[in-house]
Ligand SMILES: CC/C=C\C/C=C\C/C=C\C/C=C/C(=O)SCCNC(=O)CCNC(=O)[C@H](O)C(C)(C)COP(=O)(O)OP(=O)(O)OC[C@H]1O[C@@H](n2cnc3c(N)ncnc32)[C@H](O)[C@@H]1OP(=O)(O)O
């Protein structure tokens with residue numbers, strides 16, 4: 080490294096003056112962010128464990144070829160498993176460890192979808208057989224639903240599962256090219272088993288899409304089993320990024336599996352070839368998606384807070400213009416324009432944290448009710464998970480990109496961590512349900528509720544997240560008909576669905592503030608953030624609020640004045656508010672966001688480590704540069 084003194088690299092906290100300005104107890108806020116003292120302890124311990132272990136180093140990802148990258152991911156997954164076993168980590172600690180390793184891998188799908196699918200849709204017997212193997216990773220599973228021709232339209236899947244009563248087996252088959260499974264993570268190169276979704280055919284009759292446990296690869300030598308064609312679907316968006324994952328393609332050629340490998344909690348096929356439906360609603364076949372959507376909402380705040388932490392710290396370090404009498408220039412975080420772009424994202428990170436917490440509670444509640452055969456809250460749980468997944472992932476992906484822009488040119492460097500964060504995160508707007516398709520589900524739920532409000536026959540009063548509807552006068556007077564024009568009005572209905580979900584986020588943030596929150600100044604800071612979140616939305620959508628007569632122009636102006644004042648209140652606390660996320664430099668993976676704010680020497684040093692700088696004269700000079708300079712280009716071999 081050239082030109083950087085040791086003292087500039089080590090030990091000095093360049094953000095100390097910012098930290099000294101804060102007006103609240105950061106340690107208490109860390110507990111609020113983590114959810115509880117216990118959750119903080121686990122998260123803090125495990126994040127430090129991962130950060131201090133060279134086996135989990137991740138700063139070289141963008142320079143590796145796909146093959147090297149993938150092999151490195153396999154190594155890390157194996158090393159993570161060894162660490163989990165050696166240290167006898169609990170399930171909670173193990174999940175945190177995978178989280179802080181921070182690399183998309185087949186294990187996400189194994190633990191995040193394969194196991195939950197068996198738990199949610201398998202019978203007791205099936206769970207007893209498969210879960211111990213999966214927990215010990217003696218089998219590795221993926222979730223194979225999407226096909227080349229159909230993803231959103233699950234009922235349009237073409238793979239078939241035909242019951243053969245002679246052998247007591249299902250024959251799993253891909254009848255067309257478009258029925259090839261396409262996208263499942265972990266499928267391409269690793270999974271030994273899949274939960275494959277296929278149209279069930281019994282005695283010549285079709286019974287819709289069901290899940291089946293299918294072995295794909297030999298447990299001895301990993302070769303595909305008879306009738307299975309399987310591979311990776313190729314490079315995806317961004318260098319490094321999600322290419323650590325082996326999203327796969329899979330074709331079945333009349334693959335036979337025993338009858339007891341159909342997931343039979345929701346419906347069963349007997350050995351005589353009888354199809355039986357349990358009392359539970361058919362939609363429970365979609366249960367794994369509801370579960371994962373809920374975890375995606377909980378994770379959105381992690382990705383957004385990470386980007387916000389980077390952009391906030393860097394905005395306090397970066398100075399441009401405004402030097403007075405040769406003094407320092409202005410920190411860019413002091414520009415009102417920077418604040419008006421950054422602080423709503425900081426507020427969103429906190430808002431999404433709390434909505435994630437609440438959704439976890441809602442999911443646990445609906446699960447408990449389902450076990451007691453109470454299905455009444457399932458439609459609301461579906462609408463909430465679908466809608467909030469859509470809202471939080473869209474806002475988070477857009478927010479990460481905005482944070483990159485807030486960091487100016489340096490935000491475009493891979494060493495800022497933001498390009499990779501965006502590339503890894505943005506598919507969340509598509510997987511587990513395209514965000515528009517999911518909002519249409521919310522709209523459908525809202526319209527159904529409105530039509531019931533208008534019906535004299537219905538005695539149902541809306542409760543939970545739709546209770547407010549009884550207080551909206553024109554909705555109460557609405558007389559159904561809404562279902563008829565649904566497709567025509569769908570673009571507007573999607574906007575209504577977003578507004579409904581925003582209302583949930585704001586009201587749950589307000590509810591959070593009604594709880595006791597210990598720690599000096601902590602509640603006050605959260606109140607400021609909550610007001611920013613709500614007023615920013617009001618400001619952004621003031622056209623809608625004004626045109627519907629919900630507010631007057633005077634209200635709109637007052638809201639905007641208040642917003643500016645709130646930004647000034649956040650300013651001295653901004654660094655402490657992102658410190659409260661308690662992220663290690665390893666997890667952040669960003670020179671711009673490093674804790675000590677010593678950005679420039681680190682950027683300078685990192686540049687010299689780039690493989691292109693290994694030689695002063697680049698490879699290719701003699702072939703392509705010198706002939707150009709010497710005007711010998713016509714004779715050069717190109
Ligand atoms: C810890 C981390 C964990 C895991 C790792 C996380 C991420 C790893 C990265 C990636 C993994 C990605 C995995 C995947 O992407 S898996 C594939 C996901 N695919 C989808 O999400 C497809 C989206 N499509 C659908 O969900 C459905 O097909 C859709 C709901 C759009 C339409 O279904 P269908 O046509 O059958 O239904 P409708 O006629 O519209 O509705 C009928 C009825 O059912 C209700 N409904 C629909 N879905 C559900 C549900 N999930 N739960 C409950 N109820 C549901 C719907 O509202 C209708 O009700 P009603 O109006 O009363 O008739």
Ligand SMILES: Cc1cc2nc3c(=O)[nH]c(=O)nc-3n(C[C@H](O)[C@H](O)[C@H](O)COP(=O)(O)OP(=O)(O)OC[C@H]3O[C@@H](n4cnc5c(N)ncnc54)[C@H](O)[C@@H]3O)c2cc1C
Nearest residue numbers: 222223224225229230231262263264506509510511512515
């Ligand atoms: C990184 C990644 C990982 C994935 N992992 C898995 C996995 O592990 N397992 C698995 O099974 N799948 C997986 N998927 C697949 C994923 O679930 C689907 O891609 C997703 O559900 C969207 O479906 P689609 O691709 O068919 O999109 P499409 O439905 O083809 O969407 C294309 C466009 O059409 C629009 N559209 C579609 N239907 C409607 C409608 N009714 N009304 C209005 N507009 C509509 C959409 O909004 C979108 O703009 C993964 C995908 C990605 C990108």
